[in-house]
Amino acid sequence: MNVALFLVLVRHKEFSTSTYRIVKNMCVACMFQLFVFFVSGLMTLCHTTFNFYVERILGAVVQGGWMLYVGLSLTVAVDRLGIFICPSRTVIRDRTNVFLLCCSWMLGMTYFICLLSPGFGFTYHTPHGLYMWFYTDEPGSAVLEAVEPYVDFSCFAIELVIYSVVFVSLVRMRRASIVSTQSASLRVEMRLFCVAIISFIYENIFIIWFFWAAKIVGNTRYTEISVNALWLYDSGLFSFAMIVVNKSIRKKLRSMFSPNIKVATIDKRECLLLKMAQVINILIGTFYLMSSAILFAINAALLIILIRYKDFNTSTYRIIKNMCVACMFQLFVFFVGGLMTSFDSVFNFYVDRILGAVLQSSWMLYVGLSLTVAVDRLGIFYRPTHGVIKDRISIFLLCCSWILALAFLVCLLSPGFGFSYQSGDGLFLWFYTDEPNTAILSALEPYIDFTCFGVELVIYSIVFISLVKMRRTASHYSLKLEMRLFCVAITSFFYETAFIFWCFWATASPSRDRFVEISVNTLWLFDSGLFSFAMIVVNKSMRKKLRAMAWPKRKIVSVLSGPQRS
Numbered sequence: 001m002n003v004a005l006f007l008v009l010v011r012h013k014e015f016s017t018s019t020y021r022i023v024k025n026m027c028v029a030c031m032f033q034l035f036v037f038f039v040s041g042l043m044t045l046c047h048t049t050f051n052f053y054v055e056r057i058l059g060a061v062v063q064g065g066w067m068l069y070v071g072l073s074l075t076v077a078v079d080r081l082g083i084f085i086c087p088s089r090t091v092i093r094d095r096t097n098v099f100l101l102c103c104s105w106m107l108g109m110t111y112f113i114c115l116l117s118p119g120f121g122f123t124y125h126t127p128h129g130l131y132m133w134f135y136t137d138e139p140g141s142a143v144l145e146a147v148e149p150y151v152d153f154s155c156f157a158i159e160l161v162i163y164s165v166v167f168v169s170l171v172r173m174r175r176a177s178i179v180s181t182q183s184a185s186l187r188v189e190m191r192l193f194c195v196a197i198i199s200f201i202y203e204n205i206f207i208i209w210f211f212w213a214a215k216i217v218g219n220t221r222y223t224e225i226s227v228n229a230l231w232l233y234d235s236g237l238f239s240f241a242m243i244v245v246n247k248s249i250r251k252k253l254r255s256m257f258s259p260n261i262k263v264a265t266i267d268k269r270e271c272l273l274l275k276m277a278q279v280i281n282i283l284i285g286t287f288y289l290m291s292s293a294i295l296f297a298i299n300a301a302l303l304i305i306l307i308r309y310k311d312f313n314t315s316t317y318r319i320i321k322n323m324c325v326a327c328m329f330q331l332f333v334f335f336v337g338g339l340m341t342s343f344d345s346v347f348n349f350y351v352d353r354i355l356g357a358v359l360q361s362s363w364m365l366y367v368g369l370s371l372t373v374a375v376d377r378l379g380i381f382y383r384p385t386h387g388v389i390k391d392r393i394s395i396f397l398l399c400c401s402w403i404l405a406l407a408f409l410v411c412l413l414s415p416g417f418g419f420s421y422q423s424g425d426g427l428f429l430w431f432y433t434d435e436p437n438t439a440i441l442s443a444l445e446p447y448i449d450f451t452c453f454g455v456e457l458v459i460y461s462i463v464f465i466s467l468v469k470m471r472r473t474a475s476h477y478s479l480k481l482e483m484r485l486f487c488v489a490i491t492s493f494f495y496e497t498a499f500i501f502w503c504f505w506a507t508a509s510p511s512r513d514r515f516v517e518i519s520v521n522t523l524w525l526f527d528s529g530l531f532s533f534a535m536i537v538v539n540k541s542m543r544k545k546l547r548a549m550a551w552p553k554r555k556i557v558s559v560l561s562g563p564q565r566s
Contacts, residue, residue, distance in 0.1 A: 002027045002034065003339075005239040007347050008252050018090075018097045019079050019192075023242065025101060026072045029108070030235040032065035036133075037232050042300075044130045046549040050304045056115070059122030062133055064112030066231075067151070071104025073203065074155045076196060077162040084169040107151075114144060128221035132228040152207050159200055166193060191245040199238045206230045277426070278344070284428060284518060285342030288525065292334040295529030299324045299331065302532040305545050315394045316376050316485075320535070322398060323369045326405075327528040329362035333430070334525050341427045346420075356419030357412035359430050361405040363524075364448070368401025370496065371452045373489060374459040381466035404448075411441060429517035430524075431507060449500050456493055460486070484538040492531045499523045 006027040009015040036058045049055040078100060082093035115122045121136035135141040170190060209216075209230060213223050243249055303324040306312045333355045346352040375397060379390035412419050418433035432442040467486060502523060506516050536542050 001236050001243070002030045002239045004253055005242055005249065006031070007343075008249055011345070011347055012252055014248075018094045019076070019083075022072055022075050022079060022097060022101065023238075025104070026069060026076070026238060029065045029069040029072060030239065033062050033069070033235040034232070036062035036065070037228075037235070040124055040130070040133065040228075043124055046304075047130060048308070048549055049124055049130065051307055054307075055124055056121055059124065059133055060112045060115035063115055063122045064108045067111045067148075068104055068108030069235075070152055070155050070203075071100070071107045073199065074159055075100040075104055077159040077166075077200075080166050080192065080196065081162045084166060111144070114140065120144065126224055127219065128224055131221055132224035133231075149207070149211055156200070156204055156207070163193070163197060163200065195238065195241040195245055198241055202234060202237055206234050280514075281344050281426065282342050285338045285340070288334055288338030288341060288521070291522075291525055292331045292338060292528075295525070295533070296328055296331040296335065298529050298536065299327045299532045301546055301549075302536060302542070303328070304549070305542055308549075309545060311541075315391045316373070316380075319369055319372050319376060319394060319398065320531075322401070323366060323373070324532060326362045326366040326369060327532065330359055330366070330528040331525070333359040333362075334521075334528070337421055337427070337430065337521075340421055344427060346422060346427065352420055352422065353413070353418055356421065356430055357409050360412055360419045361409035364408045364445075365401050365405035366528075367449055367452050367496075368397070368404050370492070371456055372397040372401060374456040374463075374493075377463050377485070377489065378459045381463055408441070411437075417441065423517060425512075425514040425517055428514055429507075429521045431517075446500070446504055453493065453497050453500070460490060460493065488531065488534040488538055491534055495530055496527060499527050 006024060009020050009024050009027070039058055043049050043055075075097060079093065079097050082089075082096065086092065114120050117140065119138050119140035121138050121141050122133060123136045124130050124133055126132050126134060135145040170193060210227055213227055217223055243253065303321060306317050306321050306324070336355055340346050340352075372394060376390065376394050379393065411417050414437075416435050416437035418435050418438050419430060420433045421427050421430050423429055423431060432438045463486060467483060503520050506512065506520060509516070536546065
């Protein structure tokens with residue numbers, strides 16, 4: 001909901017006013033909070049916060065996002081007041097809005113920095129389980145917990161005064177609105193006023209319940225769930241109300257899903273083809289969305305397991321953690337690409353170019369990390385006793401992989417370069433643009449990819465011979481373990497090689513069409529989840545830990561009372 005509203009406001013120039021600038025920032029603040037609520041939903045399902053630092057960072061983000069939202073709510077109220085008090089003084093109103101916007105971000109950043117400092121904290125651990133975000137018992141948190149109600153209710157009190165003045169002004173406008181244009185403007189202002197009032201009342205109820213629910217009805221798990229649910233829905237209420245009451249926004253939102261077709265200028269056959277193209281866009285976009293979301297969850301699950309358990313603190317698993325991060329970067333871009341395909345729009349030129357640069361640089365990072373894994377496996381068989389040297393080589397190759405990725409990222413964000421989702425056959429594939437400097441990277445990448453894959457092929461051949469020798473000397477368990485890791489690496493290696501062949505030669509073919517682009521993008525998308533999926537499938541220990549996170553076992557202790565001795 002917030003993403004849809006934000007995209008509509010960014011895409012259309014008629015929403016480039018000071019009021020909608022504030023609303024865009026409110027959407028961003030809500031998306032920060034909703035992202036944390038999404039992760040905390042996983043925490044509740046798995047009955048774990050995964051990692052102490054992850055929990056504290058997310059807590060700082062959600063509370064910083066809330067304080068930003070409180071400041072922005074006041075900024076919206078002041079903006080509405082300026083429209084009625086001094087409608088002709090747009091420069092003063094714009095400057096006031098910019099000043100209050102900066103103050104809101106400073107307030108949010110202040111809370112964010114404080115909550116990341118020692119002695120402060122905002123946690124998902126509560127007495128009744130993982131159901132609600134709240135302040136910790138640390139001394140610094142107690143200060144913020146005592147200060148926040150004064151900050152919140154001071155802002156809400158000012159908003160109440162402002163909205164009272166606005167209401168009086170609207171009543172006067174209703175009596176004076178004789179001309180139709182005045183009536184239209186009155187309706188617009190009344191709708192915006194209704195949205196602000198609904199959000200204002202809901203936020204006051206939420207804050208009262210947040211701080212005093214435990215004292216009113218008692219501190220139970222249901223109280224915690226209700227508080228968190230109220231907070232969660234508050235992060236989407238304003239955007240939902242804006243879409244409901246604003247006909248122009250709804251119209252533009254529908255046009256993003258199903259753009260209007262001028263039937264008068266085309267025949268029925270062309271109209272049917274255009275309708276079919278829209279259906280294909282929605283189907284392919286939905287496929288990209290669902291696939292990327294599932295594979296992102298698989299990578300996230302593997303990353304959480306590797307971080308949480310100490311038996312995965314080896315150099316090999318350190319590389320795999322980085323591979324999960326590289327894949328998650330790519331899958332996030334594929335998820336947004338699915339939205340672009342469904343809406344048949346890249347939303348914004350800079351969004352398209354930034355996401356393209358992130359995707360391609362993450363792929364280059366993944367290529368470097370694949371080679372690093374191969375070298376690490378070689379070190380285990382060739383020099384198993386030289387652990388320090390092997391670790392140093394792994395760290396060196398890790399750094400080289402990140403440097404390669406950053407080099408591509410910087411290049412693709414520079415003028416004359418580009419990696420875009422726009423092509424002649426629609427929005428189906430991320431690929432290099434036709435700019436002159438981009439041709440250099442497009443010609444250079446196959447040499448980098450196949451050089452890395454060639455070295456990997458030699459390494460895996462040596463590893464295979466070593467595994468055959470191990471069969472005679474090593475224990476059955478160690479051989480079985482190494483064979484599983486080898487199978488994962490080999491499967492991923494052959495898949496990536498096939499994907500690169502298809503990517504460069506299929507796209508260069510004169511018969512390239514939308515189905516070729518969809519096949520290339522789909523192969524790339526699945527490549528971002530293949531390694532993690534295979535690791536979980538072949539590794540029994542990981543599957544066991546994953547099940548333990550998803551369905552934690554509860555120990556039931558039965559107490560039997562016998563007859564007391566007299």
